[in-house]
Amino acid sequence: PAYSKSWCTSICYRMESVEFTIDNVNVKFPFKPYPCQFVYMEKVIQCLQQSTNAILESPTGTGKTLCLLCATLAWREEQLRCRNGMAAVGEGNVWDTRTPSGCGEGVSKIIYASRTHSQLAQVIRELKNTSYRPRVAIIGSREQMCIHPEVQRKETNTEKVHLCRAKVKANSCIYYNNVDAKRLQSSEPIMDIEDLVVAGNRHRMCPYYLARELKQDADIIFMPYNYLLDAKTRKMHGVDVRGAVVILDEAHNIEKVCEEATSFDLTSLDIAYCIADVDYLLQMKKEELVEGDGESASDDDFKALLNLKEFFLTLEKTLDSIPFQSDSTEDTRPGDFILTFFARSGLTLDTWPAFVDQCGLAISLLTSEVKSMHRSGVNMQKMLDLVKVVFNHSEGISLEECTQQYKVHLKVEKAQKKARSDVWTVSSAGSSDKKDTRVLGYWCFSPGLAMKELLVQGVRSLILTSGTLSPLTSFSSELQIEFPISYEGPHVIQKDQVFVGVVCKGCDNVPLNSSFSKRSSEEYQNSLGNTIVNFARIVPHGMLVFFPSYSLMYSFMDAWKANGIAQRIESQKPIFLEPKKKADLSPTMDAFYEKIADPKYSGAVFFAVCRGKVSEGLDFADMNGRAVIITGLPFPPRMDPRVDLKMKYLDDGQHRQKSLSGRDWYQQQAYRAVNQAVGRVIRHRMDYGAIILCDERFASRNSLNELSLWLRPHAKVYDKFGQLQRDLTLFFRNTELKFGKVTPQLKASEPVIECPSTNFTSGSTFRHDKSILPPVKKASVIEDHLQPSSSCQVPQASLAKIKMASSGKPCVDGLFSALSECEAESCKPSVCGALRPIKVFGVDHSAVIPEEPKSAAVKRIVIKEKQTDRPNKAEDYIAELKATLSVESFEKFREALRNYKQNKDINLLITNFKEIFKQPSMFYLLQGMHRFVSEQHRETYGAFYREFTGRTLGKTLVMSTVKKLSSQ
16 A cells, blocks of 8 residues: 555654654654554554544554554654643653653543553563653552562462551551652663562562552553453552543453453352351451450451351352242343342442441451461452442443343352362351352443443543454444544565465365364364375474364364374374463473474474464464464354353344344354464564465355455465465465575573473373473564574684674775685684584574584583683674575675675665575674665665664664673
């Protein structure tokens, strides 16, 4: 697409950033934006200028976060400039655009929310890459941020919260007393949670209360979803959204988050545990009254606890007495049944504030540092929270209106044969008797309720954005919000970088259809397995296979293990299964990355689940994921009570304008999960990969239209497997010719570890010998996957520790001299043996050491020699060029350098470099060349580097290295 009319024709390069104007807002961007990035920023600014809402989809790898930050901060800066009549903010120092203290009153704050703190940390890293320096705050929990040793020793978050509050109230926390936000902010203006904790330990300040103090004057506040969408949490943390711009990033699952924030499950065990806690406190208070000779305060507490126990006993009896229809173990009631349920125990709209006070008293006593260690107050806190869900609503939202968005679901869970192993003593429930557990679910089916609670607080603009929002049609009706501005952006990649194929029949001509009626067929299972075997032969490096559910993945694996298909897949690529437990995911991913990086293997295959942990939060850039295979449409479980009630709720409300039907919602959930899964590949501009949809139901036009916009033009339906096989093979052959074939390389040794796997040829676990594997990083940072190759050996003297810095005035003459010296030295015999390649220019500056025989019994210790003299930078650069480029490419580089020295033609040099350094793994060499270009050409060269690689140049090269050199 072409640039909009508002594109400013004159682009000013200033401090490694580009300045342009959108709708009278001056935006500073780290590099010249791509057309899709510019349109995205234009939509953001249009939304803010009009004080309306927007829903924006931009594929992963298109710089969405960077665009969002630059556009919103530029608009806020313009808003501030207009209010205060300032010609410029931070004039004279383009790196310092912070709002002067006291002059930002009435200017909209920006509240940026994402799914997890780790995602927010990535956003803050992106912010540091811009020229904007707003005042920043990030909100987290005490569990993450408290550094008081005594508080940290508590096991539950509830205990930590109340002990922290007690210490602050008693003025006995030294970390809280030392909080001084202004002193810290002046030295470290942009900090994420990890930075806050480090700074807090260094200055002996409480990071939690420091963040709350920073929040008061912050220009932009970062927080996870639940801190914003949960009214209780929002109030607890003092988040004021009046007049604010609210951004919900990674908003593809925002509907589910909103529903869960306003729902709960109450079990008879929860009530029994609360009764046990109150009994314990009553016994403790009896002892205090006897010892204290009847103090009035303890007497009042005793009466409050008696009232609390009476309430819980009545509530327990009420839950047990609810009749079920016929002999069923499940039943559903209207939403307003919850009011009747609590009213029978004396809890109403008039009495619930007193209950909150009494419950808070009990929690405070249970979590007191001097009380018994085996009472945490967790169950009492849960009871308090769920009562607030029912009764605590914003002004303008009636209780009756809320209950209409709910259903009450009742069920009986049969007692387990094995007794529960816990430390609780449940007196009233009779823990010695095995009883069935009753569960009351108060489920919200309108995500718009939580959103309405947020918007009635006076939000100026709401922006929903993600890489995979398609299909967009459900958001407006589900959230009950109008989105006048919407955008589905294209990708920044070229059409030859992605392959999208729909496979209607397997390699044995059996139709592929994973519908419920056909998925159990042995013929279908064998056909799908054999088809995956064929893909494993074609796809280089990493391959992802997504199943609709865990149960289906495990059943297929059992069948393939029995008939030998699993062993055939394993013969091509080692197999890894997505674990159900979160704690097992990290070691499994590490083992997968190690196999990808091991040249002894042709990659690895990862079997995962749509809507699982792998499909949501991980990326597989470059060779970690060259193909994604979708084995079927991941519809939600139709017989699940929550899914069934959701569909009925939508069907009952279809009379409302623009409301989805239950069937439409059901189908959209499946396609949204598919879009989320396929987004694991193609993570940046120079990445490439294949997306293969192995289900004939994807072939319909309606199904293809549900895919993300950027995928639709590339989708091709294949009726014959052989044709797809040929096209897929040709795709990877052409991409390897264009981007170069990446060969995994070995790194330093590490100890042997064991990791869960599905290595069917050697049992349930296999050993990963890290002495022959590189310590591969996760795929969140693209540069971690760009490995320099070693096509020729280089003399050891020329491979000294490489540091590119801005000290001195290097020029092409010095580089040319170094080239001649390096060639002369390369004629000398080498005695250093085979050398391992190294990363350079800010990636990994480890010294090169000779190869040694690998042995699991030998623990190698490398002692690096202290460098007394700085190496000649030009010599180091030429040495690295010889170690990385082929002989032919190195000769082309020499000729290009000679021509540039004679003619000073920077355009000719750039043309030659595009051919020589076209592989992404060589972009760091282009970065290193920047300092050797003549000073009058550096601006032109910098613009070429940004446009050609999609990366910024200055800070990575200069700032980090200058700091390292200055420390020597």
